[in-house]
Amino acid sequence: MKSIKSIIASCIVIVVLGTILPKSQAAEGASSGVPRSSEKARTIPFNGKLVAVNAQEMVFKLRGKEKPRVFHVGPETRIMKEGERATLADMGDGDMVGGSAVRRGDGEFDAVTVRIGTKNGGVSKGEKNKKKASE
Numbered sequence: 001m002k003s004i005k006s007i008i009a010s011c012i013v014i015v016v017l018g019t020i021l022p023k024s025q026a027a028e029g030a031s032s033g034v035p036r037s038s039e040k041a042r043t044i045p046f047n048g049k050l051v052a053v054n055a056q057e058m059v060f061k062l063r064g065k066e067k068p069r070v071f072h073v074g075p076e077t078r079i080m081k082e083g084e085r086a087t088l089a090d091m092g093d094g095d096m097v098g099g100s101a102v103r104r105g106d107g108e109f110d111a112v113t114v115r116i117g118t119k120n121g122g123v124s125k126g127e128k129n130k131k132k133a134s135e
Contacts, residue, residue, distance in 0.1 A: 043112050046071070047098035055088045060111075062097060070108040071101055081116040091116055 048062035048069070061068035073079070079086045091097065096118055101109035 041102040043100040043102055045098070045100055046109070047096070050091055050093055050095045050097050052093065053088055053091045058088065060088065060091060060097070060114075071111045071114075072104075072108060073111050073114070077111045077114060079114040079116065086116055 046062065046069070048064075050060060051063050051068055052061040054060070058073045060071050060073065062071065063069075073088060079088070079090070081090050095116055097114060097116055098119070099114040100112045102112060103109055
């Protein structure tokens with residue numbers, strides 16, 4: 001009889017701890033303002049015309065409606081130009097740039113992928129259609 005009571009008591013303790021601990025950990029993570037390691041940052045697409053590149057600070061800027069959008073480049077950022085790996089030095093003012101980035105807390109972005117030029121190798125859709133029509 002004692003063993004049944006001790007088993008039931010142990011089960012109750014496990015259930016109570018199982019409901020209290022996850023709530024306290026969730027509250028702890030929410031109050032710290034730091035995302036948990038299991039959460040992945042959501043990437044957002046971007047594209048636009050390049051207005052400035054600073055290879056020393058590993059930053060490039062795209063034209064924005066009110067002010068330039070600032071993108072930080074890190075060692076894990078993949079930069080491509082015409083299907084080949086590239087660097088910030090391969091970027092020039094006025095280039096069309098697209099890719100994906102993660103928004104930072106300060107309103108700037110961390111670039112994840114960067115594509116220099118358009119998706120179709122620098123040929124606009126209008127030019128592509130004109131070529132097809134003339135052939």
